[in-house]
Amino acid sequence: MTQHPDGTQSQIEAIGVETPFRASAILKGDKSIRTFVLHHYREASPAPAIGEPMLVFFDPPKRRSYLLFLVREPDGRYAPTAGQTDPGQKAISSLPFELN
Numbered sequence: 001m002t003q004h005p006d007g008t009q010s011q012i013e014a015i016g017v018e019t020p021f022r023a024s025a026i027l028k029g030d031k032s033i034r035t036f037v038l039h040h041y042r043e044a045s046p047a048p049a050i051g052e053p054m055l056v057f058f059d060p061p062k063r064r065s066y067l068l069f070l071v072r073e074p075d076g077r078y079a080p081t082a083g084q085t086d087p088g089q090k091a092i093s094s095l096p097f098e099l100n
Contacts, residue, residue: 013044018077019058024065029072038070039077040092041084054088065095 019038026033042057058064069091070078082090 014041014055015044016040017042019060021066021068036070037077038068039073039079040087054086055084056088056092065097067093067095 017040019040020035021038022035023033040056042055068078069081071081073079080087080091
């Protein structure tokens with residue numbers, strides 16, 4: 001849901017996504033994890049706008065490194081600790097360098 005300057009609200013169309021990751025380092029939790037699936041949402045029609053949720057999008061062929069703060073869901077997938085509304089601002093950050 002997004003709030004417009006005039007006070008009205010509208011829903012944001014989102015698509016559930018499962019993105020596989022390979023862990024380079026784990027700071028807290030089960031350090032034996034090598035791969036995991038991140039459960040997140042992306043906008044159905046990405047169009048940047050002020051005041052809307054910062055959902056995330058990953059481009060696997062680019063092989064970027066990320067700092068992720070995650071929580072394990074009951075089904076074994078992982079989700080952003082801060083929830084699904086603003087993971088791009090609170091729980092998922094792209095690193096300016098590549099980890100191997």
